[in-house]
Amino acid sequence: MNLKEHYNKLYKESIGEISSDNYDIDPMLHADDDNRFGVSLLIRPPVEIKNEIQKFLNELKSIEPNQYYYPNTDIHITVISIISCYDGLELSNLNVPEYIELIGKSLKNAQSITIKCKGVTASPSCIMIQGFLEDSSLNHLRDNLRHDFKDSTLEQSMDERYVIQTAHATVFRFSEQLKQKEEFLELLEKYRSHDFGTFQVNQLELSYNDWYHQDKLVTKLHEFKMTY
Template identity: 40%
Template sequence: MPNLKNIYTDMWINAEQKIRNGQHDVDLLIGAQEDSRRGITVLSYLKQTDGNASHNIMEFLHELSTQEPEQYYYPENELHLTVLSIISCVSGFTLKDVDTTDYQQVFIEAAKSVGPLEIHYSGITASPGCVLIQGFPVDEQLQELREKLRHAFRNSTLPSTIDSRYKIATAHSTVVRFQTPLRNHHTLLELLERYRAYDFGVCRINQLDLVFNNWYQHLSQTQLLASCHLR
């Protein structure tokens, strides 16, 4: 299993340097009508989990938004953990391109034998264009689930792009995206530094969703394909 702390630390060092130098990325497609990127994803919504992590994350975002109000902050009902991207978001992809019933069956069959997942959200990290909450699986269940899903979809005849961009290994949740230049990157970094090791709490995930989604996982653009309860 990869050392998640090292991965998150490397991300922070790279992002911190770019933000400090005013070289952060700005995403101009958030909310753009012409953005047709769509995909299929297995995820869990943090608000539906047991624990108070999503509430604590929202308190952090409220504090952050007072400093940088023009950025994009995920609402609580859209905070999520991506378990696995089955089809990565590509322009023009629609559900007419696939047989959703087959995807539903493979997903449920692969996930039904996995128990609840526990993720400890501890500290923040960043990329040049995002702020992320660091997630640490309490046990091996998340890794086992991802391998079951990989195996099931690869052994099916269904089109997928699993791990085509990169092999997902972390358990982070993206909570802020930069959509305009920062007001003050120095004060932003000071606030982020205060939360580098903040304990947001543990989520117990009892339900997974298979969804058709846009790049940002906006609920208004999301269609639920199937749910699986973890027992």
């Protein structure tokens, strides 16, 4: 996958939808009875990059203060969704040590992963920071994880037909109608190629998480140190 082409196509199509008021307002964003949980392997960008993202989000907030913005604690890049969020997944029913052992096996001989966070893209439901990869190391790791989980009896919901290849971070969701649509779109264009920073991935986080990865609802299950 050519990430630049993918992000560009997504941006062009989604901005057209947003301009025509065809964007998705998430009815579950502020729901008290949202019991959708899953298990994910995540990358947390360093604080310097997250702070740079917050500068962008603060500008968006000045235009659209009532939308949903991700705080630093919630910003992440998904390596792979091991169990996609569904209503009723209980942490107590999962054999966490076995997940940790299997992932540790998949991480052996992992190559160095470097991610450049540059520019923003969009979908009809959210705004994302674009992540670019220097090489195929992250996708190779994803392939290893899919292979190892497929051969195990652990609960998982990785779909071979939908193979994540991006390295984006969702940072904004629509929670109501835009009130300053033109200014909002202009600001997205301003940050279209903004350099938020580049970092080497030093650790991965295994989490039991809600749909939005809210820090107050996330249980960190394990931290894997990356040794190259």
